[in-house]
Amino acid sequence: MTLPDGGQSPDALRSGTGGGSWDGERSGRGLSEREPFDLLVTGGRVIDPASGRDEIAAVGIRAGSIAYVGPVPDRAAAYSRRTIDATGQVVAPGFIDLHSHAQTISGGRLQALDGVTTALELEGGALPVADHYRYAEDQGRVINFGMSASWSSARMCVLDQAPAVRPQDDPRFRLPLAMFDQFQNGPRWQSAADDAQESKIVGLVERQIAAGAIGIGVLQGYAPGSRLSEQHLLGRLAEQVGQPLFVHARSMAPAGPGNAVDAAHELIDTAELTGAHVHLCHLNSTSGRRADRVTTDWATAQRSGLRLTAEAYPFHAGSTVIGAAFLDPEVLARDGISTRSVIYLATGERVADADRLLELRETDPGALCILETFDLDDPQQLALLLTAVTFGDAAIASDAMPLTYTGPAPRSGTDHSERALAALTGDVWPLPDGLIAHLRTSGCFARALRWLVRDLGVLDLVEVIRRCTILPATILAAAAPAMQRKGRLSVGADADLTIFDPDRVQPAGDYTRLAPSIGFSHVIVAGTPVVDGGDLVPDAFPGRAIRGSAG
Template sequence: MTTTCDILITGGRLIDPQHSTDEITTIAISQGRIASLGEQSLEADRVIDASGKIIAPGFIDVHSHAQNIPGHRLQAFDGVTTTFEMEAGASPVASALEWAASEGRPLNYGFSAGWLHTRARVLENYDDDALAALPDLPLDSMGVISAQGSLWNAPATAEQREEIIRLLEEQLDAGAIGIGVLLGYAAEAEPAELMAVAELGARRNMPLFVHTRIGPMLPGKTPLEGIEELLEASLATGAHIHMCHFNSSASSHPREAREKILAAQAEGVRFTTELYPYGFSSTVIGAGFLDPEILEAAGRPPGIITPVATGQPAESYAEIARLRQEDPSQLCLIRYYQDPWDGADLAEVMSLPGALFASDAMPLKPLQGQGEVDIMQWPLPEGVSAHPRSTACFTRALAWLHRDRGLLELSDVIARSTVMPAQLLRGAIPAMERKGHLGLGADADLVIFDLEALQPNTSISPVEASRGVEHLLVGGTPVISDGELLTGALPGGAVLPSNP
């Protein structure tokens, strides 16, 4: 029996959906793990009084592009303890892992094998020097790749396809924890290539994280076609395919898409999806589906596009074309719903059964005319911007969907943020068995928050941390204590396929 521990948490309401726990209890932490539950007479180096607060497993974000220290800090105030770059991924993965380890990270992290990065390496003939010259942040390197050439979006030959698969498998061997497939950004890739990637995923028991080929912006097509392509690939190969950001990708036909997905899941197709609680998305303005001619043909007005650097909606298709020409890697916002904050149609989408929450967090960018801004400062300086989902996905789900609207039960919101994303990866990543719950022996990744005091950040600029998370521990090490960030705390580590 445990008699001493490193940290003792008392008086809090523990909600742990994996174990169907919802009770006031005491939690003891030793050597980075949950050592005991419910024991009262323990000595501890530190006691945290969580009375009146909720204790939950740390949130697991399978879709975050904000994979640097400032991004992790903001996500910590969103209750996140483990954050993965799974949609875009990285290639070479070893370089991404080395970069993150060399700087240190507040949160646990990991990368999928990036199909688009890998595709560019093959079709654009990137040598070692060209790879080394790319930015460290995978999303930034994707932006540079898209700006430097166009061959990466061309159909691949059979030989090139074989090389792409070989390099993807090499990334899995190097520590990738899935395969990221930005299919919507390289829509000229032939269906046979997607099928080959799915076969690799099935063979290695690694899920695919896919941005669908066909979204709501393409004239004459519907998202249902893109979803059907993914369902067919999963059914044909047995691969687990995870569709990214259902709320934006299926925004033009959400009810039909919902029915199609639920029917396929009921038949045993290995298919999952995710949501973030906003009706506008963010990506690089050079994305192919944001071509002004495509937008106009689809009947989408230019004002649905807002460059993050200016914060002002585009006034014309010509302005969008100019911005794409000047810097295709700059970030923009795309409005998909009439009311992107609180609309009934968005709320209905967010109730999709079985869909987990994932932020699609974006890295901080300077506002237009700001020049260099030190994003390592804390609190963050003025002059930076980001989609609010980068600071408030999980806290907004808790506050908007549960506390304010009562659309989802509290345990459901927490399950979609903890055990469900953990389960998505457990078949491939043994270390995920210890995450997403707070049972005995689990990693001491946890969040303590005040539900009534939650104030999710809603600002694009200035960028502020959300409020209401009072304590956040990663592997038993405090990152947030009494609502304050411990700027020197970098306890995060890489989650790898071979982790014990």
């Protein structure tokens, strides 16, 4: 019997159908020196929000799965090929990131050092999905990965005749997000489509779901001219195939027609009219100064029975491409945001004025930038940010970004700059200087543990772990069957674990300096340590593909 959240019932575990002995898990009986664990973690504070467990215990791993959770045995070494002493640390399920654009080896390594064991590209998605999965599997991944079907890429193909290039065929298209970057300046894809074009767009999306995509990534805020009828077609498709819509809402404007509240209501209406599961991406950045109203209305709609979920990241600034529709100088002025709130990562400059912003949008539209949306020194704005980040059942999700190279132009030969460029999509470690990304790429989960728990005390440790583990796993339980074995520390679950010092964990670096988080001593993926003693294991590639149920 499977529980609604994808876990195993006590009866199933007692009978052995759940992958282990219930009595052995609860009492410690069933340990055997004849069949040792591959790895036994002992002495740590085991926190498993899925089961309510919060106690000093041991976790035994065998063949990539959790085989034991219970009292620490007296002779631990006798029961395991390797033992990790986690005394004084927290042992938690591996963190699950629903929103990561950093789908590279380097991105996975930085996220592993931030406690992440599964990172999914669900907001932007990919196209062609099957080829992106195959490329990632052939190249190898440090942590588990997966992606949605990209609606924006489908629009580019249909409306601007953009080619859907396989990552195997062109290094510029190795990232799922690359098609979005390459064709950002297309003349039509951000505008309304007619009935026939909408049908072609949705048909192309449907084929990606059949190829294994987890839901549909809908970058509505980047194509604000698209018709509501198209969103409803996507919703009907999503409901039909049992997959969610992962949506960047149409507007973040604080006032006027089509503001952030209107954008949220549009999504609520889509869920009500189509029956689809609608997931609101980065609630903090798209709700902005209207976070109080958006969260109130979203919660009301959830209580009415609509399938609505959400996520947020604990930062006051976001990151996107500088050519995004909502970074048009006129739109920024309407939203009450100065151009100096935009930081162009290639040079580190704050954009001085509208003329400079227009120049950058014309010459380098796919370049990454930082957008400051909240002033942490303003108590009212801080309160609004925390309203979004601590909202109800909002998962913690990073919106991790790909690395950007800011160093000197490469010279011939294998010099430093060429090595740095190779690190953007290849296997290079340690990372050279000259690379940068939004701090959420390397420190989102460490910041949640430090800022929300230790510094502000607005959430307790168990609650933050819940929002990083079983909550995102439950959001995806119906859409991606593999998620039913993740986000939990119970017999039969996948052996994805994160071990950290709760008093020491914190992000490092800032918006101008890239550095991994501090305080994660071990991160284990499918039973294999990828972070060991606080150091990355450079030859570990145990990450597995997570596919949607329709694929």
